[in-house]
Amino acid sequence: MNRLGIDLGGTNVAAGIVNDAGEVLYRYSAKTDTKSERSVVGSLSKAVSSLLEMSGISADEISVGVACPGTVNSVRGVVEYSANLPLCGTDVAGMLSSETGVDVSRIYMANDADAAALGEYRAGAGRGAHDFLMITIGTGVGGGYISDGKILTGRNHSAGELGHTVIVYGGEPCGCGRRGCAEKYCSATALVRLTKAAVAECERRGVKTLMTEIAEADGKFSGRTAFRAADRGDEAGAAVVDEYISYLSCALTNYINIFQPEVLAVGGGVSNEGERLLEPLRNRIYGEMYNKRQPESFYTKICRAELGGNAGVVGAAMLGL
Amino acid sequence: MNRLGIDLGGTNVAAGIVNDAGEVLYRYSAKTDTKSERSVVGSLSKAVSSLLEMSGISADEISVGVACPGTVNSVRGVVEYSANLPLCGTDVAGMLSSETGVDVSRIYMANDADAAALGEYRAGAGRGAHDFLMITIGTGVGGGYISDGKILTGRNHSAGELGHTVIVYGGEPCGCGRRGCAEKYCSATALVRLTKAAVAECERRGVKTLMTEIAEADGKFSGRTAFRAADRGDEAGAAVVDEYISYLSCALTNYINIFQPEVLAVGGGVSNEGERLLEPLRNRIYGEMYNKRQPESFYTKICRAELGGNAGVVGAAMLGL
Numbered sequence: 203m204n205r206l207g208i209d210l211g212g213t214n215v216a217a218g219i220v221n222d223a224g225e226v227l228y229r230y231s232a233k234t235d236t237k238s239e240r241s242v243v244g245s246l247s248k249a250v251s252s253l254l255e256m257s258g259i260s261a262d263e264i265s266v267g268v269a270c271p272g273t274v275n276s277v278r279g280v281v282e283y284s285a286n287l288p289l290c291g292t293d294v295a296g297m298l299s300s301e302t303g304v305d306v307s308r309i310y311m312a313n314d315a316d317a318a319a320l321g322e323y324r325a326g327a328g329r330g331a332h333d334f335l336m337i338t339i340g341t342g343v344g345g346g347y348i349s350d351g352k353i354l355t356g357r358n359h360s361a362g363e364l365g366h367t368v369i370v371y372g373g374e375p376c377g378c379g380r381r382g383c384a385e386k387y388c389s390a391t392a393l394v395r396l397t398k399a400a401v402a403e404c405e406r407r408g409v410k411t412l413m414t415e416i417a418e419a420d421g422k423f424s425g426r427t428a429f430r431a432a433d434r435g436d437e438a439g440a441a442v443v444d445e446y447i448s449y450l451s452c453a454l455t456n457y458i459n460i461f462q463p464e465v466l467a468v469g470g471g472v473s474n475e476g477e478r479l480l481e482p483l484r485n486r487i488y489g490e491m492y493n494k495r496q497p498e499s500f501y502t503k504i505c506r507a508e509l510g511g512n513a514g515v516v517g518a519a520m521l522g523l
Numbered sequence: 524m525n526r527l528g529i530d531l532g533g534t535n536v537a538a539g540i541v542n543d544a545g546e547v548l549y550r551y552s553a554k555t556d557t558k559s560e561r562s563v564v565g566s567l568s569k570a571v572s573s574l575l576e577m578s579g580i581s582a583d584e585i586s587v588g589v590a591c592p593g594t595v596n597s598v599r600g601v602v603e604y605s606a607n608l609p610l611c612g613t614d615v616a617g618m619l620s621s622e623t624g625v626d627v628s629r630i631y632m633a634n635d636a637d638a639a640a641l642g643e644y645r646a647g648a649g650r651g652a653h654d655f656l657m658i659t660i661g662t663g664v665g666g667g668y669i670s671d672g673k674i675l676t677g678r679n680h681s682a683g684e685l686g687h688t689v690i691v692y693g694g695e696p697c698g699c700g701r702r703g704c705a706e707k708y709c710s711a712t713a714l715v716r717l718t719k720a721a722v723a724e725c726e727r728r729g730v731k732t733l734m735t736e737i738a739e740a741d742g743k744f745s746g747r748t749a750f751r752a753a754d755r756g757d758e759a760g761a762a763v764v765d766e767y768i769s770y771l772s773c774a775l776t777n778y779i780n781i782f783q784p785e786v787l788a789v790g791g792g793v794s795n796e797g798e799r800l801l802e803p804l805r806n807r808i809y810g811e812m813y814n815k816r817q818p819e820s821f822y823t824k825i826c827r828a829e830l831g832g833n834a835g836v837v838g839a840a841m842l843g844l
């Protein structure tokens with residue numbers, strides 16, 4: 203069976219036909235038409251028909267997987283709720299089947315973070331692992347846990363909201379309504395907040411920091427500002443990196459103490475720092491986790507996600523496996 | 524097949540022959556002989572032989588499950604490490620088989636918190652649930668997660684240390700080496716600490732609190748001191764209960780956002796407060812969890828564990844199911 207994966211986002215639809223090794227053979231990308239429920243499904247149909255035409259594959263020779271932000275009932279093929287798309291109790295699988303001619307039994311759906319985790323598990327950083335945890339650090343902090351090929355969805359398809367676990371009791375207010383969520387301290391957004399606060403503090407004290415000129419050269423403060431300043435010996439920048447890694451290692455140690463996965467992969471923009479981020483992170487986590495006295499061969503392998511922006515498409519395509 | 528379960532503790536060995544409904548038909552209890560690895564296994568053998576004699580069942584008609592504190596390799600039948608028992612890389616299943624004549628293929632082992640969770644899942648508060656989370660609140664905070672009949676053990680048999688997840692970044696130092704673990708704010712020990720601190724503060728300010736006289740009548744400060752004072756209108760007692768429930772709901776909301784189990788059962792001494800604890804806990808959690816806007820039928824059911832001190836024996840007996 204050929205596999206087609208769609209990563210449905212609030213802005214873009216990315217899709218592809220993917221082989222069993224997780225390579226994207228044909229690729230499609232377009233803006234999401236977010237006017238209505240029907241137009242969103244129309245965006246999906248267009249991705250399917252375009253890819254079938256590109257590849258010369260017919261609708262009865264393919265399985266289709268859709269990764270979607272929000273609460274996705276993978277059993278019924280229904281998007282229960284999505285904050286960024288006009289889908290609510292929408293039978294996406296049924297509607298997509300009627301529009302494309304792909305039998306509904308070959309249409310699979312999952313939450314987008316879960317699909318990305320599955321992509322890495324099947325064809326990326328989690329390949330060969332029995333159990334695998336993926337943390338995506340972007341605007342927010344997303345999580346996906348897979349054991350023995352099965353995604354942890356919970357009974358209500360809302361599980362794995364690892365970014366919405368409190369690590370700072372009574373801390374920063376979070377969009378989810380709680381205070382002190384991991385997302386408010388470990389996301390790229392949080393790193394930028396820490397960076398700006400440190401720069402403001404430097405200004406207040408009349409101390410120079412390279413962060414200011416790096417942000418000016420880049421045109422903005424970003425997740426890399428403090429890292430680049432620290433690399434060039436800037437003390438305030440190094441302190442921001444340290445503080446950020448301290449929060450992130452706190453959250454990741456929590457997840458390891460809960461899941462003890464064979465592999466934990468870190469994805470998203472901040473993971474582009476590579477070993478610059480991962481090495482100090484490992485040092486802290488391995489010194490702090492509950493099983494630190496076990497032989498090192500028992501430790502969770504902590505690495506960078508491998509598929510980058512393709513993880514959603516690849517994982518969606520693999521949903522039918 | 525008849526089922527025998529043993530709950531091996533640092534002080535006592537409790538054991539029983541358990542039927543499929545989770546009823547303990549024959550019961551055995553004795554002190555654990557903790558002198559050596561061999562003497563601990565001897566304590567287990569004695570439990571098996573005594574129960575076989577009591578029941579008239581022979582060694583080839585029974586399966587034996589052992590629940591043990593520490594890191595238990597359930598696949599190899601080996602206790603990798605236990606803080607409270609002289610077991611380290613000990614082939615408990617093999618040794619117990621040679622001593623009792625029960626074939627090693629019918630000896631099962633698990634971590635004690637996991638076994639207790641399995642007992643509740645099969646025959647207690649989690650009966651009939653697809654996925655189930657059990658939190659035991661005692662000296663510490665233990666956790667066990669079961670989905671589709673399978674215990675979450677992680678690749679290294681150390682998973683499910685839910686008490687050792689930080690909720691107060693930089694908070695109280697914990698025995699595990701971290702700071703601010705849920706265990707330091709949600710255990711019965713933590714509740715007693717909060718109670719004593721509030722009483723000391725009342726004394727400092729020259730304010731009377733019923734907590735003092737309740738503790739005197741009980742002979743000690745305990746997990747019930749603040750609850751009983753609050754029940755009688757004591758403001759300082761009510762504030763302690765409120766603070767404790769705020770921490771506990773924070774931790775439990777974290778676990779729900781991660782697992783979204785069908786049922787979450789609270790066990791251990793503090794759960795004896797029943798609805799006095801559970802009702803305000805539910806109110807907070809249901810108002811705070813990530814999926815609070817889903818229909819209520821999707822909410823995790825939060826209830827009290829049912830098997831009390833029997834959960835370990837029952838769960839151990841069910842390991843072979």
